[in-house]
Amino acid sequence: MIPWFYSTDELKKFQNTKSQRKREKVILQQREYVEQQKKILLEKADDIKLNAKDVARRVKYGDKHRATESMMSVAMDLKNAEPVLSNYVNNLLLLRVYETMHINGYVDPSALPEAMADIDYGLYSLSTEDELRDMLSQATDPLAVLGISLNE
Amino acid sequence: MAKKPIWMELESMSKRKRSDRVLKHTANYDDFVNASKDCIETLGALRKSISASEQRIIKFLEKENQAEAVAEILRLRVLRIEQMVELSALSVARANRFYNKLVMDVSKGIDANVKYDEQSVQKMVPAELKTLVADSVEASDFYDILSKYKDNLREFVTDGGNKA
Numbered sequence: 001m002i003p004w005f006y007s008t009d010e011l012k013k014f015q016n017t018k019s020q021r022k023r024e025k026v027i028l029q030q031r032e033y034v035e036q037q038k039k040i041l042l043e044k045a046d047d048i049k050l051n052a053k054d055v056a057r058r059v060k061y062g063d064k065h066r067a068t069e070s071m072m073s074v075a076m077d078l079k080n081a082e083p084v085l086s087n088y089v090n091n092l093l094l095l096r097v098y099e100t101m102h103i104n105g106y107v108d109p110s111a112l113p114e115a116m117a118d119i120d121y122g123l124y125s126l127s128t129e130d131e132l133r134d135m136l137s138q139a140t141d142p143l144a145v146l147g148i149s150l151n152e
Numbered sequence: 153m154a155k156k157p158i159w160m161e162l163e164s165m166s167k168r169k170r171s172d173r174v175l176k177h178t179a180n181y182d183d184f185v186n187a188s189k190d191c192i193e194t195l196g197a198l199r200k201s202i203s204a205s206e207q208r209i210i211k212f213l214e215k216e217n218q219a220e221a222v223a224e225i226l227r228l229r230v231l232r233i234e235q236m237v238e239l240s241a242l243s244v245a246r247a248n249r250f251y252n253k254l255v256m257d258v259s260k261g262i263d264a265n266v267k268y269d270e271q272s273v274q275k276m277v278p279a280e281l282k283t284l285v286a287d288s289v290e291a292s293d294f295y296d297i298l299s300k301y302k303d304n305l306r307e308f309v310t311d312g313g314n315k316a
């Protein structure tokens with residue numbers, strides 16, 4: 001049950017933290033990480049959009065060289081966003097599980113009755129981090145869904 | 153050592169102890185109902201943002217503005233990731249909500265001399281708890297629409313540097 005995610009060091013540490021105040025502190029810190037990472041991603045999306053607009057404008061006026069440069073920036077920014085994106089999902093998963101664990105009476109999925117053993121916990125049910133990465137790429141990247149890779 | 157089934161554990165308690173336990177689970181149940189509601193509200197807002205982002209991508213592609221469409225894709229991925237995480241968090245909250253309800257219902261049944269076994273308790277677990285993420289992610293027909301523009305997008309991504 002929840003083999004990979006629930007065995008991460010951060011989660012084990014949080015489970016062993018009994019003080020409410022310490023738990024809240026961890027949640028606040030985690031929330032901050034998530035917000036910072038999201039900010040980076042949105043800034044990157046804005047940069048990409050600016051360059052994309054530039055491409056459209058340059059193409060319209062036949063300015064091939066500059067249009068190519070802007071296109072390269074779009075492609076580079078998209079690829080550079082990948083590590084932030086995968087960290088963002090890990091940190092967001094961690095934050096949401098911390099918040100849920102902080103609710104009174106929370107019971108860990110592995111401690112729930114046997115009759116509830118085959119519940120689908122979505123991303124928390126995946127067995128490895130690689131499996132998570134594959135699933136996210138297949139389910140969230142429109143280009144990947146269409147069989148288009150930025151690495152081609 | 154194998155875990156004692158929940159119905160067996162509740163059956164072996166005194167009525168008073170069981171009643172105390174029900175009180176505790178009732179309060180927990182309410183907390184998890186609220187947590188599930190919060191998740192559902194967040195998911196509603198995300199669904200709207202995802203739909204708006206998808207519309208923007210289609211609009212860019214219709215105007216043959218592939219560069220801006222690809223740019224919007226990053227924003228869409230962030231939103232889809234948030235949706236999947238929220239669905240996963242919802243599944244954990246729902247499982248806890250159901251667990252508390254199960255304890256409350258089985259305790260009530262035991263008080264009324266209902267006999268439970270592993271099979272009857274298993275049947276009480278709603279099927280919805282077992283199919284959460286897969287169904288919701290496949291719900292959008294956006295990818296079908298997008299496939300119309302597949303060649304244009306491929307041209308941009310693989311040949312981007314030379315297109316202009």
